[in-house]
Amino acid sequence: KARYVLAFMGFLGMFNVYSLRTNLSVAIVAMVNSSGESDVNSSNVCPDRGQTSSDTANTNGIFDWNSAEQGLVLGCYFYGYIVSNVPGAWLARRYGIRLVLGIAMLLSSIITLFTPLAARSSFALFVALRIILGFFQGVSFPTMQGAWGLWAPPMERSALISAHIAGSSFGTCVTLPVAGVIADQLGWEAVFYVTGGVALLWSCIWLAIIHNSPSVHPRISEQERTYINDSIGVEKYKQEVLAPIADLASTPYVKLKLLTTRTPWLSMLTSLPLLAILTGHFASNWGNYTLLTMLPSYMSSILKFDLSTSGFLSSVPYILQFLFTLVGGYITDVIRKRALTSTIVIRKVNTTLGLAIPAAFIVLAGYIGCDVAAAVAFFSISVAFNALTVPGCKANTVDIAPKYGGIIYGMSNTLANIPGFLAPQVVGLILLDGNSVTQWQTVFWISAAIYLTGAIVYLLFGSGEEQSWA
Structure with a gap:
């Protein structure tokens, strides 16, 4: 069926978005020269677990960036990303999802292929290229969210939205370990060549087979x-x-x-249900991006794993997140179809579970010392349950305003991706005083506080009813 083809291609598209986004989280460990770091910037609490065998490769990188500069490099992608969300949603509504997302990803893949050259040329050029990459990729999620306003039957919305968003978790859980192996075996440059090449292939297929709506699709069945x-x-x-x-x-x-016909901007910006969505989405992304960008560094600097192992262990939570996203969306739609509860009740239950449980376990992960099994388990629980915000507050945009689902998601995604650059830089500044367990505990407590704030606001003001202005 055509809508399932769109969901599958959307899944692969979000896979590539996150692959191009997270490749740097692993590659940077091999790019940065850490051999000259002082003791204050390293931790000797945990025993070495294979890091020594790759010390030469991982500490003698060619870039002398301190933790604040690394935080900037990891987060600057989102300076561009947050700018293009709302314009991207508007462009998709005006010109259709096929061209907007296809061209954006095509340009993103080309930029990624040129990333090693830019990094070797200058720090400023590298940062600029990552910002431009974020700008082009900012259209991706609002475009797909808006597509379901035309493609998704109401009782299939949670499952179809969850299906394409699950690609982001899958992209993360594949890219982190694979990028680690590629960087170890072929060098950090190859990480960008491989991920850029895969995204380029996807872009060509998308442009060839995807159409903007059921009404203009030449191969969809009339039924x-x-x-x-x-x-x-x-x-x-x-x-x-x-x-x-x-x-x-x-x-x-x-x-x-x-x-x-005019977009009701003022009504949107003063809507409490929309405010609730924005707050829940922001909270979800803060914790998610903190771990997404910094977990490989934590595995390497605190738990003392080599690059390949760090990448693999960092991917385990996102394997579970991928499964939780798909299963959570399916179960949510089953509950709605059977009228077991109202839409807003299941949205609030999902959002509460998706924020409160991650808050508890991200804090606990900071207090288990060098117990690797417990660390991976707690990080995995935190990241996995965060996926329930997808069939929770993140899917709520289509409930309250189906016609403006893409634009509202663009607004939500703009605010929610501020943590993309802010969280890594906050972490980088905290770690300037010492890359120790105590500093990381502070990082995790900040994430937990933001998680809980988002849960409370959404519980108070979330709505499942289509708004009067929509």
Whole structure:
């Protein structure tokens, strides 16, 4: 079925988005020369677990960046990312998902292929290229979220949204260990060549087979087209949403509708249910990005694993997150179809579990010393349960405003990705005073506090009803 093909391609697309995003988290361990670091910037609490065998490769990198500079490099991607979310959603609504996401990923893959050259040229050029990469990739999630306003029957929304978002977890759990092996065996440059090449291939396939809506898809069955359009009431707002995509604006009436239809920005910005979504999304991403960007460094500097092992262990939580995202979305839709509870109740249950449990276990992970099994287990529980925010507050955008789902998700994703650059830099500044267990405990407590704030705000103000302004 065409909507499942879109979900699968969206899954692979988000795989590539996160592959291009997280490749640096592992590669940077091999890129940076840490042989000259003083004792204050290293931890000797835990015994060596294979790090010595790769000391020459991992400490004699060619870049002399301190922890603050590394935090900037890891986070600067999000300076560009947050800028393009809302414009990307608007472009996708105006020109369709096929061109917007396809061209953005095509340019992202080319940028990634040139990353090693930029890094060797200058620090400033490397940072600039990562910012540009983030700018092009910022359109990805709002574009896919908006697509489901046209493609997803209401009772399949949680599962279809979860399916494409699960690609981000899968991309992380594959990229972290594979990038570690590639960096160990072929050098850090190869990490960017491989991930960039895979993304380039995906972009070409996407542009070849994906179409903007059921109404313009040449190969969709008439049965599926009718089912989707009837279930979401597409005829009711065809002129507002489909006309720019399907070239339906040929009559004076439709042209007038397009000219008089306005996005209700003020109503959106003053909506408490939207505020609740923004806060929950922000909280979810703060903890997620803290671990996504810094976990390989924690495994290497505190638990003393070599690069390949650090990458593998760092990927374990995201394997579980991938499974939780898919299963959570499926179970949520089953509950909604059977009317076991209201939409907002299941959204709030998912969001609470997805923020409160991660808060508890990320703190506990900082107090288990050198127990590797416990560390991996606690980080895994924290990251896995965070996935329940996908069928929770993150899917809620389509509930409260189906027509503006992409734009609202763009707004939410813009705010929620500020932690992408802020969290690594906060961690980098904390670690300037010493890369010790105590400093990392501070990092984890900050994440827990933000998690709990997001859960409380969403519980108080979240809504499952379509808003009057939508």
